[in-house]
Amino acid sequence: MAVEFDGGVVVGADSRTTTGSYIANRVTDKLTKVADYIYCCRSGSAADTQAVSDIVSYHLDFLQSETQEPPLVRTAAHLFKGMCYQYRDQLSAGIICAGWDKKDGGQVYSIPIGGMCVQQPFAIGGSGSTYIYGYVDSVFKTGMTQEECMKFVTNSLALAMMRDGSSGGVIRLAIITQKGVERKVIVGSDIPRFYEG
């Protein structure tokens, strides 16, 4: 999940990777750096998303050498889109590309399976996202502060992790602003708890 605020973005993800019903990794890092100020949230096939983000990261690094400037978030998003659309029949990759650049500030781009690319004030993805569409639609408002965005992401992920078997573990956050990237991990009893039946 990723949310835009004035001055940057907050990206967040759970930490569960499954092979069938076995939890192969319960502390996965699904927030991947593709450039100094641009991160992506990966969902779908781990192999596919790792391969695509490695290639996009290489392209952005090359661009940075050529232009002598940090890459724009929309450039990264379009690179993702290019690969995900061209190889759409072979890939199973749902990606949210989010970050900060000098031109347009904080931005969130959603690149779901199939390879479309659309900018949104916030985006959710992955198998657990289906359980929180109602929640995020009812709680989100424009003009939230960084702290409000962090709380929004944390609560949404906690609810999805509670309902979805393929989601769980810890909540990883990354806050990307002009100052840089701040990474946080929320574990155990610090994860918000709601009605549990």
Added chain:
Amino acid sequence: MSIMSYNGGDVIAMMGKNCVAIACDRRFGIQAQTVSTDFDKIFEMGPKLFVGLPGLATDTQTVAQRLKFRLNLYTLRENRAMKPKTFMSVVSNLLYEKRFGPYFIEPVVAGLDPKTNEPFICSLDLIGCPMVTDDFVVSGTASEQMYGMCESLWQPDLGPDDLFETISQALMNAVDRDAVSGWGAKGYVIEADKVTIKTLKARMD
């Protein structure tokens, strides 16, 4: 899609010194979605006799009801409580009757003999093959994880408190590596004079 992992769920039973323990997770889910967190899979069949029924949830409910029916009739006819070993044979018979269209349950029985208080545990496969052990039995979607935990943690002649601690750690850490199990856990410790039931604080993801 495997029928045995459609709902998900696990049960463990362990042998202790003059006591037995049985524990289960509490999730009821439909494939990846968790529907409720209070679906127990252990049923009391006698004051010192419990059966765990992990597998397809609809069969969990049906088999529990049908077993209780057969046990009640036995008690009325014989005018005494059923021994755990006999109960194992009742379960075996009920499952084998459906040999070519089985219940999707792999039961676990734990109890004390009504007269001698000798501890007893066993498990069966979905068509009724019984297996009696003197250490532990496991059944469910995280059975491989539970085997690993039990082999490492179990030791013979554990007292009721230590046995409870051991079975809780074995179950909870096993289900935390399974995407379709968990969301709460309940443990029963069965001794000659009392049964202690405890709800464990577990990860809810």
